[in-house]
Amino acid sequence: MSELRWNPLLGEWVITATHRQDRTFLPPKDFCPLCPTRPGGPPTEIAREDFDVVVFDNRFPSLQADPPAPAVNGTELTPVAPAAGACEVVVYTPRHEGSLRDASLGRLRRLIAVWSDRTTQLAHRPGVEYVFIFENKGEVIGVTLAHPHGQIYAYPFVPPVVAREVAQGEAHRSKTGGCLWCDVREQERADDRRVIFEAAGWTATVPFFARWPYEVHLMPGRHVGFLSELGAHERDGLALTMKAVLAKYDRLFGFSLPYVMAIHQAPVGTDASDAYHLHFEFYPPNRTESKLKYLAGSETGAGAFINDTLPEETASKLRSLEPMTAEAVRAER
Amino acid sequence: MSELRWNPLLGEWVITATHRQDRTFLPPKDFCPLCPTRPGGPPTEIAREDFDVVVFDNRFPSLQADPPAPAVNGTELTPVAPAAGACEVVVYTPRHEGSLRDASLGRLRRLIAVWSDRTTQLAHRPGVEYVFIFENKGEVIGVTLAHPHGQIYAYPFVPPVVAREVAQGEAHRSKTGGCLWCDVREQERADDRRVIFEAAGWTATVPFFARWPYEVHLMPGRHVGFLSELGAHERDGLALTMKAVLAKYDRLFGFSLPYVMAIHQAPVGTDASDAYHLHFEFYPPNRTESKLKYLAGSETGAGAFINDTLPEETASKLRSLEPMTAEAVRAER
Numbered sequence: 117m118s119e120l121r122w123n124p125l126l127g128e129w130v131i132t133a134t135h136r137q138d139r140t141f142l143p144p145k146d147f148c149p150l151c152p153t154r155p156g157g158p159p160t161e162i163a164r165e166d167f168d169v170v171v172f173d174n175r176f177p178s179l180q181a182d183p184p185a186p187a188v189n190g191t192e193l194t195p196v197a198p199a200a201g202a203c204e205v206v207v208y209t210p211r212h213e214g215s216l217r218d219a220s221l222g223r224l225r226r227l228i229a230v231w232s233d234r235t236t237q238l239a240h241r242p243g244v245e246y247v248f249i250f251e252n253k254g255e256v257i258g259v260t261l262a263h264p265h266g267q268i269y270a271y272p273f274v275p276p277v278v279a280r281e282v283a284q285g286e287a288h289r290s291k292t293g294g295c296l297w298c299d300v301r302e303q304e305r306a307d308d309r310r311v312i313f314e315a316a317g318w319t320a321t322v323p324f325f326a327r328w329p330y331e332v333h334l335m336p337g338r339h340v341g342f343l344s345e346l347g348a349h350e351r352d353g354l355a356l357t358m359k360a361v362l363a364k365y366d367r368l369f370g371f372s373l374p375y376v377m378a379i380h381q382a383p384v385g386t387d388a389s390d391a392y393h394l395h396f397e398f399y400p401p402n403r404t405e406s407k408l409k410y411l412a413g414s415e416t417g418a419g420a421f422i423n424d425t426l427p428e429e430t431a432s433k434l435r436s437l438e439p440m441t442a443e444a445v446r447a448e449r
Numbered sequence: 450m451s452e453l454r455w456n457p458l459l460g461e462w463v464i465t466a467t468h469r470q471d472r473t474f475l476p477p478k479d480f481c482p483l484c485p486t487r488p489g490g491p492p493t494e495i496a497r498e499d500f501d502v503v504v505f506d507n508r509f510p511s512l513q514a515d516p517p518a519p520a521v522n523g524t525e526l527t528p529v530a531p532a533a534g535a536c537e538v539v540v541y542t543p544r545h546e547g548s549l550r551d552a553s554l555g556r557l558r559r560l561i562a563v564w565s566d567r568t569t570q571l572a573h574r575p576g577v578e579y580v581f582i583f584e585n586k587g588e589v590i591g592v593t594l595a596h597p598h599g600q601i602y603a604y605p606f607v608p609p610v611v612a613r614e615v616a617q618g619e620a621h622r623s624k625t626g627g628c629l630w631c632d633v634r635e636q637e638r639a640d641d642r643r644v645i646f647e648a649a650g651w652t653a654t655v656p657f658f659a660r661w662p663y664e665v666h667l668m669p670g671r672h673v674g675f676l677s678e679l680g681a682h683e684r685d686g687l688a689l690t691m692k693a694v695l696a697k698y699d700r701l702f703g704f705s706l707p708y709v710m711a712i713h714q715a716p717v718g719t720d721a722s723d724a725y726h727l728h729f730e731f732y733p734p735n736r737t738e739s740k741l742k743y744l745a746g747s748e749t750g751a752g753a754f755i756n757d758t759l760p761e762e763t764a765s766k767l768r769s770l771e772p773m774t775a776e777a778v779r780a781e782r
Contacts (some may be wrong), residue, residue, distance in 0.1 A: 117759065124629060126610070127617045130658050131747075131755045134762075137736065157570035178747075178755045188761070193632055194657050248753075258743025276752030277459070284460045296457060299526055324527050325456035325463050378750025393723030399749060404472065405736060410591025411744050413583035413601060414464075414511075416732060417711025419580075419609030422464045422511045426450065426523070429467075 117188035118178065118199040129278045131199055132254035133178035140176075141260050145212050149175075152210045160289040162207065169223070169230050170207045171268070177203035179269060182240070189398070200243050202270035206230065212263050215253065215372050217362035225354035231268075231379065232343040238270040239384040246271045246278060246383050248407055254374025256408060266377070274383045281385065285391035291338030301335045310431035313439060315355020320361050322431035327421035329403040330368065330430050332361055334396035340383030341392050360439035363396065369405040369436045451511065451532040452519035453605070461609045464532055466511035473509075479543055482508075482764045483596035486544045495540065502556070502563050503540045506600070510536035512602060513572070533576050535603035539563065545596050548586065548705050550695035557688035564601075564674040564712065570716040571603040579604045579611060579716050587707020588735055589741060599710070607716045615716065618724035630726030634668045643764035646693040646772060649686020653694050655764035660754035663701065663763050665694055667729035674715030674725050693772035694731065702738040710733050717777040 120134045140149060148393065149161045162170050173180075179201030190196035208216055208227060219227065235247045251266035252259050274282065288296040304310055304321045313320040317337030334357055346354065351420055365373040376399045382392040403409045403424050414420045450465045473482060482494045495503050506513075512534030523529035541549055541560060552560065568580045585592050586597035607615065621629040637643055637654045646653040650670030655663065667690055669683055679687065697707040709732045714726045715725040736757050738743045 121659065121760075123656075123659045124621070124633065124657075125617055125658075126613050128622075128752065128754075130660050131753060132759060133755055133757060134759050136755070136757045137740075169730065187759070188657075191636060193636055228759045246750050246751075248747070250750050252743075252745040258741065258745050267746065267754075269751070270754060271751070273753075275747075279750060280459050280752075284458055286459070287460075300457065303524060303526055323456075324459075324521075325458075327463050327562060349630050371646070375747050376749055378746060380750075397750065407470075407474070408591070410585075412585040412591050413600065413711060414581070414608075416605070416744070417583050417710055417713075417730065418579075418581050418602070418611060419461065419613075420602075420606075421461075422466055422469075422605060424466060424469045426465060426520070427454075428466050445640070 117187045118180070118183055119188070120197040120199055121188075122190070122195045122197075124193055125378065126276075127198070129273055131178045132164040133176075136176045138176075138180060139260060142255070142262065147260075148212055148261065148263050150205070150207045150261055150265055151212050160363065161205070167207070167210055169209075169227050171172045171204050171230060171234060174203035174205050174267070179203050179271065185221070197272070200201065200272045202238055202241070202244070202268070204234065204268040205264045206234075206249075206268060207424070208264040215264050215366075216266075217359070217372070218249065218264075219359070220372040221352070221355045221359060224358055225351055226442040228343060228346075228351050228354060232346070233344060234268055235381060236344050237316040239270065241270065241271045244270040244384055246274045247381065248275065248278075249379040249381075251375075253377070254372075254401075256374050257376060265422045270374070276381065278380060280379050282378065282392055285393070295333055295339050295391065295393055297395060298339055301337070309428050312364065312431055312435040313357055315348055315356040315360070318350070318353045320357050322427045322434065324427055326430070327423055328399040328409060329399045329423060330373075330398075330434065332398045332434070334358070334361065334398075334442075336394060341386055341390060341395050343392060345394075358396075361434075363439040364401065364434045365398075368433065369402065373400050375400040395408060450520045450717040451513070451516055452521070453530040453532055454521075455523070455528045455530075457526055457690040459609075459668075462530070462606050463593070464511045466509075466532065469509045469511060471509075472593060475595065478595075481545055481596050482698045483538070483598055484545050484645075485593055490721065494538070500540075500543055502560050504537050504567060507536035507538050507600070512536050512604065530605070533605045534707070535571055535574070535601070536575070537567065537571075537601040539567075539582075539599045539601060541597040544650060548695070548699075549584065549599075550692070550699050550705070551597075552692070554688045554692060557691055558684055559674060561679075561684050561687060565679070567601055568675060568714060569677050571601065574603065575645050577603045577717055578603045579607050580714065581608065581611075581714040582714075584710040586648050586710070587705075587734075589707050590709060611713060611716065614713065615725055616756050618726070622724040625706065628724065629724055630668055630683070630728060631672055634670065642761050645764055648688055648689040649682055651683070651686045655767065657760055657761045659760045659763070660756055661732040661742060662758040663698070663706075663731075663733045663767065665731045665767070666742065667691070667694065667731075669727060672725050674719055674723060675727060676712075676714060678727075688776060690731075696768075696772040697732065697767045697770045698731075701766065702735065706733050706735065708733040731756070
């Protein structure tokens with residue numbers, strides 16, 4: 117059973133998806149459903165011996181192209197709707213071990229092309245209002261499969277965080293005539309202290325207003341709303357910037373850093389002249405090597421974030437970490 | 450160092466409080482700072498051999514009455530402000546073991562009186578716009594002290610979640626002339642399936658639009674905005690309803706259930722005729738006995754909650770659990 121229920125107190129849809137309780141939970145490597153099917157081995161989601169980047173429908177989707185009718189009746193106060201949309205899995209590599217940080221620049225470029233294509237395809241489906249690409253990494257984030265992968269959700273609504281960004285972007289444009297993200301990026305670059313990496317117009321910063329200790333935003337210099345608008349040089353820059361940030365993350369505490377990666381593209385049907393600007397956000401939960409930031413009362417009950425670190429200090433740490441050796445960069449190019 | 454930084458992408462203040470990184474972290478019982486000071490023992494926060502309910506300033510506050518000047522300069526795009534307000538600790542009991550569930554009805558009534566008094570006191574401080582009472586319970590929520598206690602934050606702004614509720618309440622009143630919470634409560638009672646307990650006009654439900662599997666809301670039948678507006682009979686009802694819900698929670702999986710408890714009163718300066726209605730929200734992180742719901746990509750990156758359970762089913766489980774034995778209720782009264 118799966119449906120959307122309207123939360124009238126917060127003005128947002130809640131996705132109810134009960135079949136997900138039994139989803140595969142941290143299977144041993146030999147039973148990983150995201151590995152290529154081995155000759156003589158158990159079948160996996162990917163019936164090939166090798167692959168590059170693979171996308172397929174999530175077997176435990178919260179949103180789907182042909183959703184069941186809602187199991188409950190809505191009211192004017194609390195409407196219900198079918199859980200229409202899509203949930204896709206993006207497997208980054210046939211290798212079970214490792215993480216996105218291990219992907220070559222070539223693989224990252226192909227992954228960016230896949231993200232871009234899927235966004236365009238899903239945006240054309242009737243009823244899809246937002247395509248959200250993300251990755252949950254690490255058991256402390258609640259990941260149920262260790263194999264390096266990300267996800268794509270196609271929502272039948274503009275989700276609350278993006279809706280707030282859109283409203284903020286529109287208010288900023290009305291007030292100043294400019295783009296909110298272009299202006300934030302310009303301010304970060306002028307200050308410079310929180311910039312941790314730059315390549316081909318892409319800027320990676322711990323933003324001045326970070327909510328998480330090691331939160332990093334990636335912004336392209338050119339005002340675009342979608343991955344599909346990026347040119348070849350900008351895609352190269354994005355791949356290099358991602359690789360640099362992920363390498364810094366893994367050197368920070370000496371282990372593969374957990375994070376949520378959120379790719380914020382414009383809502384479906386807007387274009388680059390609208391007041392939105394493509395950007396990536398990374399939220400690692402660690403506030404120290406051994407302590408996590410929890411979303412507790414202030415964050416979940418009131419929505420007020422407390423950051424126990426200074427963005428200038430966490431940025432300084434990330435900035436000082438070499439993203440990779442010079443030879444590694446040369447080998448990658 | 451401590452300050453407020455404006456997040457222009459989301460339109461909200463972020464509290465930066467770097468001195469909290471070194472706060473006391475799960476000390477052994479003999480060093481619990483919330484226990485009464487024992488004769489000959491180390492000093493604690495409470496220099497008494499016994500007490501009932503105690504409130505004092507948090508030693509590691511993110512907001513304080515006399516905050517330092519911000520350590521960074523703001524801009525028009527990203528203003529900064531002093532982290533003014535208050536962070537208080539409410540110790541429920543001198544007993545180190547146990548939880549709020551063990552409090553007698555008499556102790557709960559006194560706790561409600563303390564909450565009510567502190568709200569009124571803090572609301573009178575210049576600059577305080579919202580008084581938020583909450584409890585983080587359990588190590589999986591990130592609690593750093595095991596001794597049963599809650600917290601009070603006095604924010605110099607209306608925090609985002611409450612601001613959204615206020616906006617929704619006002620929109621509902623404009624549209625229908627009624628109170629959003631009164632109408633939600635009426636609908637829940639008419640449907641009845643998700644009501645898990647009622648006493649003295651208080652209704653406890655797993656709301657139709659629950660975002661967490663065992664989320665429970667407590668609403669008074671009378672339209673009030675603040676705890677201080679409750680009469681003696683309504684306070685008795687609240688104490689009994691809290692005790693019943695907490696007892697059900699602890700019987701659900703056979704262990705003391707972790708949760709965030711958020712008490713939503715009206716913003717400072719509004720009154721009961723305004724479009725807000727006092728209510729309690731409980732969010733336990735467990736989706737099963739052994740599995741937690743994590744706030745991952747969809748929730749933190751997009752703001753779209755996925756609930757892997759049906760509210761009708763989780764409510765049915767909670768409803769069927771006897772809150773306490775008949776003798777215990779009689780003994781309590």
